[in-house]
Amino acid sequence: MRALALLLLAAACTSATSTPSTTPAPAAASQAGDSGRSPSAAGPGALSTPLADPFPSTYQRFPSRPTVIRNVNILTAAGPLIRNGALYMRDGKIVAVGATVDAPADAVVIDGQGKYLTPGIVDVHSHLGVYAAPGVEANSDGNEATNPVTANVWAEHSVWPQDPQFPRNLAGGVTTLQVLPGSANLIGGRSVVLKVVPSRTVQGMKFPDAKYGLKMACGENPKRVYANRGPSTRMGNVAGYRAAWINAEQYRRRWDKWLADSTGDPPARDLGLETLAEVLRGNILVHNHCYRADEMAQMIDIAQEFGYEIRSFHHAVEAYKIADLLARDSIAASVWADWGAFKMEALDAVTGNLPLLYKAGAITIVHSDDPSGSQRLNQEAAKGIAAGHRLGIDIPEEEAIKWLTINPAWALDLDDRIGSLEPGKNADVVLWSGDLFSVYTRAEKVWVDGALLFDRLDPTHKWRTDFELGFVRTVADGGDR
Amino acid sequence: MRTLAFALAALGCASVVEAQTVAITGGTVYPVSGPKIENGTVLIRDGKIAAVGQNVTIPADAERIDATGKWVTPGFIDAVTQLGVVEVGAVSQTRDVSSTGGEDGIAAAFTVWTGLNPASVLLAPARNEGITSVGVIPGGGLVAGQAAIVDLVPGTATDMVRRAPVAMVATMTPPGNEIASRGELLVRLRELLTDTRAYAANKAAYERNASREYAASRADLEAMIPVLQGRVPLLVQADRASDIDAALRLADDFDLELMVMGGAEAWMVADRLAAANVPVITGAMNNIPYSFAMLGARQDNVALLRRAGVRVALMGNAGGGDEETFNVRNIRYEAGNAVAYGASWDDALRAVTLTPAELYGVADRVGSLATGRDANVVVWSGDPFEFSTTADVVLIGGERVKAPSRQDLLMERYKTLPPNYFLPPPPR
Numbered sequence: 001m002r003a004l005a006l007l008l009l010a011a012a013c014t015s016a017t018s019t020p021s022t023t024p025a026p027a028a029a030s031q032a033g034d035s036g037r038s039p040s041a042a043g044p045g046a047l048s049t050p051l052a053d054p055f056p057s058t059y060q061r062f063p064s065r066p067t068v069i070r071n072v073n074i075l076t077a078a079g080p081l082i083r084n085g086a087l088y089m090r091d092g093k094i095v096a097v098g099a100t101v102d103a104p105a106d107a108v109v110i111d112g113q114g115k116y117l118t119p120g121i122v123d124v125h126s127h128l129g130v131y132a133a134p135g136v137e138a139n140s141d142g143n144e145a146t147n148p149v150t151a152n153v154w155a156e157h158s159v160w161p162q163d164p165q166f167p168r169n170l171a172g173g174v175t176t177l178q179v180l181p182g183s184a185n186l187i188g189g190r191s192v193v194l195k196v197v198p199s200r201t202v203q204g205m206k207f208p209d210a211k212y213g214l215k216m217a218c219g220e221n222p223k224r225v226y227a228n229r230g231p232s233t234r235m236g237n238v239a240g241y242r243a244a245w246i247n248a249e250q251y252r253r254r255w256d257k258w259l260a261d262s263t264g265d266p267p268a269r270d271l272g273l274e275t276l277a278e279v280l281r282g283n284i285l286v287h288n289h290c291y292r293a294d295e296m297a298q299m300i301d302i303a304q305e306f307g308y309e310i311r312s313f314h315h316a317v318e319a320y321k322i323a324d325l326l327a328r329d330s331i332a333a334s335v336w337a338d339w340g341a342f343k344m345e346a347l348d349a350v351t352g353n354l355p356l357l358y359k360a361g362a363i364t365i366v367h368s369d370d371p372s373g374s375q376r377l378n379q380e381a382a383k384g385i386a387a388g389h390r391l392g393i394d395i396p397e398e399e400a401i402k403w404l405t406i407n408p409a410w411a412l413d414l415d416d417r418i419g420s421l422e423p424g425k426n427a428d429v430v431l432w433s434g435d436l437f438s439v440y441t442r443a444e445k446v447w448v449d450g451a452l453l454f455d456r457l458d459p460t461h462k463w464r465t466d467f468e469l470g471f472v473r474t475v476a477d478g479g480d481r
Numbered sequence: 482m483r484t485l486a487f488a489l490a491a492l493g494c495a496s497v498v499e500a501q502t503v504a505i506t507g508g509t510v511y512p513v514s515g516p517k518i519e520n521g522t523v524l525i526r527d528g529k530i531a532a533v534g535q536n537v538t539i540p541a542d543a544e545r546i547d548a549t550g551k552w553v554t555p556g557f558i559d560a561v562t563q564l565g566v567v568e569v570g571a572v573s574q575t576r577d578v579s580s581t582g583g584e585d586g587i588a589a590a591f592t593v594w595t596g597l598n599p600a601s602v603l604l605a606p607a608r609n610e611g612i613t614s615v616g617v618i619p620g621g622g623l624v625a626g627q628a629a630i631v632d633l634v635p636g637t638a639t640d641m642v643r644r645a646p647v648a649m650v651a652t653m654t655p656p657g658n659e660i661a662s663r664g665e666l667l668v669r670l671r672e673l674l675t676d677t678r679a680y681a682a683n684k685a686a687y688e689r690n691a692s693r694e695y696a697a698s699r700a701d702l703e704a705m706i707p708v709l710q711g712r713v714p715l716l717v718q719a720d721r722a723s724d725i726d727a728a729l730r731l732a733d734d735f736d737l738e739l740m741v742m743g744g745a746e747a748w749m750v751a752d753r754l755a756a757a758n759v760p761v762i763t764g765a766m767n768n769i770p771y772s773f774a775m776l777g778a779r780q781d782n783v784a785l786l787r788r789a790g791v792r793v794a795l796m797g798n799a800g801g802g803d804e805e806t807f808n809v810r811n812i813r814y815e816a817g818n819a820v821a822y823g824a825s826w827d828d829a830l831r832a833v834t835l836t837p838a839e840l841y842g843v844a845d846r847v848g849s850l851a852t853g854r855d856a857n858v859v860v861w862s863g864d865p866f867e868f869s870t871t872a873d874v875v876l877i878g879g880e881r882v883k884a885p886s887r888q889d890l891l892m893e894r895y896k897t898l899p900p901n902y903f904l905p906p907p908p909r
Binding site: 133135164320321323338339347348349350351352373383386437438440441467472474 | 571
C-alpha cells in the first residue's frame with residue numbers, strides 16, 4: 001500500500017528536486033481515483049525531500065503603526081545598555097535604535113519613562129499547546145509514548161492554538177516559543193517554532209521558515225516509561241539512539257543517491273527516518289533533554305559517531321560540570337535557574353549553573369519547560385545573576401539579557417531575525433514596567449513584528465482564547481472581565 | 482502520641498544551651514508586629530529576643546552584628562512544604578509525606594512529622610536563604626493526616642518540630658481513585674465527622690464492641706476528635722469557589738476551625754471567607770487554569786483577598802519546580818510577586834512571617850520580632866523579596882545556622898574545571 005502510493009506520488013511530484021523516470025503503475029492510478037484525484041495531482045509527499053514543508057506557515061503579521069519608544073533603557077542583547085535611548089520600528093522591522101532616533105510624523109511616540117526595553121523573550125523549551133490547560137487527559141498530547149523512537153511525530157500536530165496558556169505567555173514578554181514533544185522517548189519527534197499570537201490554526205502561529213528541531217531525551221524518563229519493553233537501562237537508551245542513527249544514515253544515503261540520479265524506483269518513504277536524515281543533513285537541529293554531565297558527554301560522542309550536531313542540551317542541570325566541553329563544541333545549555341532534587345538525575349542541580357556556564361563561555365540559555373516559569377523568564381535570569389554574585393561572577397545585565405533572547409534565538413537558528421534590537425530585525429519588542437531583573441517588574445507592552453499585541457494598561461484590548469470565553473472570567477494579566 | 486509530640490515540641494529550643502547576647506545594630510528593622518524601625522537594634526539573649534527598638538541598651542559583652550544599610554526581619558515561614566519528608570521526589574523510599582489511608586482515603590491518624598528527616602540535604606538551601614520555619618503538610622487521599630510546623634534548626638527531629646499537630650489536612654477536590662464526585666466527598670467528610678462525634682461520646686461502647694460500624698478506624702476517629710472540638714483546624718485543599726463554599730458550610734455545620742489551602746478562586750468568595758474569618762494559604766504566581774477547579778486562577782488573588790480582609794499566608798504554588806522542597810527558599814519571591822500584583826509590601830511580609838505563625842498557633846514564639854519571641858532573625862542585604870538580595874545572617878533560636886549546603890559543595894568543586902576530587906571539605 002505504502003509502496004504503491006509512493007510510486008504514484010513520486011511520479012507526479014512537481015516540487016521534487018528531480019523527476020522520477022518511472023511511470024505510475026495502474027494500481028496506483030486507481031488508488032488515486034479513489035480519492036478523487038488524478039495522478040497528476042499527487043502531492044510532494046511522494047518523495048522524501050530535503051527541507052520539505054508540507055504544513056507551511058500561514059502567519060501574517062498583525063496590523064501595526066510606525067512606533068517610536070523614547071526615554072527608555074534599552075537592553076539590545078547586541079551591545080551595551082542604552083540609557084534613555086529610543087527605538088523606532090515600522091512595517092514589522094526595527095528601523096533604528098540608539099541614543100536618539102528620528103521620529104517620523106506618522107509614528108506613535110511612547111514615552112518609556114525610564115523603563116526597560118528588550119527584545120521579545122525566546123523560550124526554547126515549551127509544551128504550550130501540546131500540554132494545554134486545563135491539564136486533562138484529553139489535552140495530554142505531548143508524549144507519543146508508544147515507542148521509544150517516534151521521530152515520525154511532529155509536535156505541531158498536537159498544538160491546540162486555543163490553549164489559554166498562550167496569551168499568558170505573551171503577557172510575560174515571550175514572543176517566540178519552541179514547542180517540543182515530551183521526554184518519554186529516546187527520540188520524541190519534531191519540535192515547532194511558534195510566534196505567540198492568536199490564530200485559528202497552528203500554521204498561523206508557525207514562525208516562517210524556521211528550522212525544525214528534533215527532541216531527544218536521555219536518562220531516567222525513557223528507561224522508566226519503557227521499563228517493561230525496553231530500553232530499561234541507560235545502556236539500553238544508548239543502544240536505541242545508535243540503532244536509530246544507523247537506520248537514518250542508510251536512509252539518507254539511499255534517498256540522497258536517488259534524489260541525485262533518479263534511477264529506478266524511489267526508495268520507500270519513512271517519516272521517522274526522514275526526520276532523522278534531515279538531522280544528518282543539517283536541516284533539523286537537535287535539542288537534547290539530558291540532566292547528567294556524563295550522559296551529555298556520551299551524547300556528544302554519539303553525535304560525532306553519526307556526524308550530526310547537538311544544538312542545545314536542555315535542562316542540563318549538570319552542565320556546569322562540563323561547561324568547558326559545551327563551550328568548546330558550541331553546544332548551548334538551556335537550563336533552569338534553580339530546579340532540582342525532584343529525581344536522581346536532578347540531584348546535583350545548583351543555582352550556579354547559569355553563572356558557571358556563562359563564565360566558561362558556553363552559550364547560556366534560560367528555558368522554562370513550564371507554562372508558569374515561562375511567564376517569568378526574566379525572574380529566572382535574575383536568580384542566575386544573583387547566584388553569580390554569590391560565586392564572585394559578575395554578570396552585567398547586557399549579558400544576562402542574552403540568556404533570554406539572542407542565545408535562544410541562536411539555538412533555533414533564528415538569530416539573524418530575532419533576539420536582539422538591531423535595525424533590520426523583526427520588531428519583537430517588550431516594554432517592561434521597570435528594571436528587567438526586579439521581582440516587581442512586569443511586561444507592560446509587547447510587540448510582535450511591530451504589532452502591539454499585549455498592553456497591560458489597556459483593558460479593552462486583551463487576547464482571550466476560545467476556551468476562556470465563558471469559562472475563565474479573568475484575563476491573562478489579572479483583572480476581572 | 483499527640484501529647485508526646487507537644488512535649489517534644491515544647492523542648493524545641495533545648496539545643497540552645499549557652500547563655501549569650503547578640504545585638505543586631507544599625508539596620509532597618511521590620512518587626513511585623515509593629516511598624517518598621519529605622520536604625521533599630523534587635524537584642525538577643527539566650528536565644529530569645531530581649532529587646533527591639535531604636536534606644537536599646539547593648540550590654541558590653543554582646544556580640545554585635547552590624548546591619549547598617551541592611552534589612553532585618555523575622556525568619557521567613559513557608560506555610561505549605563514537604564521539607565524533611567520528601568528528599569528525592571521520584572524516589573519512593575525517600576518519600577514520607579503520605580499514608581495510603583487504606584481503601585477509604587482517610588488517614589487522619591497519620592502524623593507526617595514522625596517521618597521527618599533532620600539529615601535532609603534540602604534543609605540547608607532553605608535556611609541559608611532565610612527560611613527558618615515551615616509547615617510540613619501531608620498529602621493524598623481524602624483526609625491526608627496531620628501537619629506540623631517545623632523549625633529548620635540543625636538538630637534532631639525533636640528539636641525541629643515546633644508544634645504538632647497544627648492542622649488536619651483534607652481535600653475538597655475529589656481524589657480520583659477513592660471518590661467519584663464532590664457530592665460523595667461531602668457525604669464522606671460529614672459521615673466521618675458525625676461518626677467522630679458518636680465515637681467521642683461513647684468510647685466505652687466502642688471498646689465493648691457495642692457501637693454501630695463507623696466510617697473510619699479507631700485511630701482515625703481518635704485523631705479527628707480535636708478537629709471536631711475546634712482545637713485543631715481543618716486545612717482543606719480547595720480551589721474552586723464552590724468547593725470553598727462547601728467547606729465553609731461544612732465548617733459552620735460542625736463548628737470547625739477552617740483554613741483553606743490553594744484557593745485559586747478564593748477571590749470570588751473573599752467576602753464570605755472574611756466574614757467567617759477563614760484564612761487562605763495561597764501563592765502569587767499562578768494564573769493558569771490548570772484544572773476545571775482553578776479556571777479563575779489569577780495572580781492578584783492575594784491582593785483581592787487582603788482587600789476583603791481575609792488573612793493570607795503564602796505558599797509556593799506556581800506549578801513549577803520543587804516549590805515544596807528544594808525551592809522552598811523561593812517563598813520570598815512569591816511574596817515579591819504578590820506585591821507586583823497589587824498586595825502591599827507589608828501584607829506580603831506578614832504573609833511569610835506572622836500570619837502563618839498565627840495560623841499554626843505559634844505566633845507567641847515565631848513570626849515577629851517582639852520581646853520574648855524566639856530569635857529567628859534574618860539580616861538581608863536589601864529588600865528580601867528581590868533577587869539581588871542575600872540573606873547575610875540567619876539566626877534560629879539566636880544561633881547562626883548558615884552552613885554550606887550540598888549545592889554549595891558541588892559549586893565549590895566545579896567552579897574550576899576539571900574538578901579536584903580530593904579537595905578538603907570547607908569549614909562548617
